[in-house]
Amino acid sequence: MDEHSIHSPYFFDFYEKVILNKNQIPGFDEIENVRNKLLQSTLEIEMKDLGAQSAHFKNEKRSLAKVATTSISPRPLCELFFRLVNYMEATSIVELGTSAGITSLYLAKQSQSKVVTFEGNKDLINIAFTHFEYFNTKNIRLIEGNIDNTLSDYLQNPSKIDFALMDANHRYEPTIRYFNLLSKRIAQKGIIVLDDIYHSEEMTKAWKELSRHELVYGSVDLFRCGILFFDPALNRQHFVWKM
Numbered sequence: 001m002d003e004h005s006i007h008s009p010y011f012f013d014f015y016e017k018v019i020l021n022k023n024q025i026p027g028f029d030e031i032e033n034v035r036n037k038l039l040q041s042t043l044e045i046e047m048k049d050l051g052a053q054s055a056h057f058k059n060e061k062r063s064l065a066k067v068a069t070t071s072i073s074p075r076p077l078c079e080l081f082f083r084l085v086n087y088m089e090a091t092s093i094v095e096l097g098t099s100a101g102i103t104s105l106y107l108a109k110q111s112q113s114k115v116v117t118f119e120g121n122k123d124l125i126n127i128a129f130t131h132f133e134y135f136n137t138k139n140i141r142l143i144e145g146n147i148d149n150t151l152s153d154y155l156q157n158p159s160k161i162d163f164a165l166m167d168a169n170h171r172y173e174p175t176i177r178y179f180n181l182l183s184k185r186i187a188q189k190g191i192i193v194l195d196d197i198y199h200s201e202e203m204t205k206a207w208k209e210l211s212r213h214e215l216v217y218g219s220v221d222l223f224r225c226g227i228l229f230f231d232p233a234l235n236r237q238h239f240v241w242k243m
């Protein structure tokens with residue numbers, strides 16, 4: 001696959017500027033220093049089952065280092081999310097699943113963006129807050145609690161969402177439910193990203209269904225994550241690309 005085989009001008013440009021472009025942005029290394037500290041941490045944190053996701057965890061307590069290894073998006077993916085919100089000039093950003101706040105920091109890198117991020121694990125919430133304070137971040141709001149309750153409350157607010165990253169509960173039913181809630185508030189040129197689309201049969205099923213949803217006018221399958229486009233001008237085109 002290369003850009004010459006993409007006939008849509010929008011997706012051609014998107015491929016060049018979001019997928020191919022790997023330019024470094026000042027400030028990413030500082031966020032990565034925080035990730036490196038997490039990877040070396042000896043802290044143990046309490047894991048509540050929020051109906052969540054992980055096959056990596058079987059016990060109630062986990063080391064923070066293990067959480068950082070298994071559930072925080074890796075740097076290339078965080079950089080892709082940054083390029084995406086930057087390309088779209090997204091000002092209203094939602095992230096389901098904050099964890100320690102690493103991806104939230106990437107999403108909030110442009111000061112004009114406002115990031116609203118949702119997390120239910122108290123220990124991770126406290127860690128994310130220390131990271132947001134460390135970077136003196138003013139444009140991240142963390143909504144605490146189970147997304148099953150907090151998302152619909154938050155969405156009572158009628159303002160539009162430009163970009164949403166769904167990276168919390170990786171089961172079929174909540175994925176569809178959260179998508180249905182978010183899609184009511186998505187801006188006309190908005191985007192929803194689904195992480196871990198091949199993490200399980202349930203996620204694959206959700207991805208296959210959502211990429212053909214009536215409100216979705218384009219999709220990009222990057223294997224690790226899937227991008228759903230809501231702009232009707234895009235004429236229902238679907239791509240499978242390598243990151």
Ligand SMILES: C[S@@+](CC[C@H](N)C(=O)[O-])C[C@H]1O[C@@H](n2cnc3c(N)ncnc32)[C@H](O)[C@@H]1O
Binds near residue numbers: 145
């Ligand atoms: C994969 S991690 C998020 C990683 C984060 N986006 C990053 O890349 O830095 C998923 C997070 O979602 C949270 N989560 C899962 N289900 C949830 C729910 N129903 N309500 C609130 N938080 C939930 C988990 O506690 C976990 O921290």
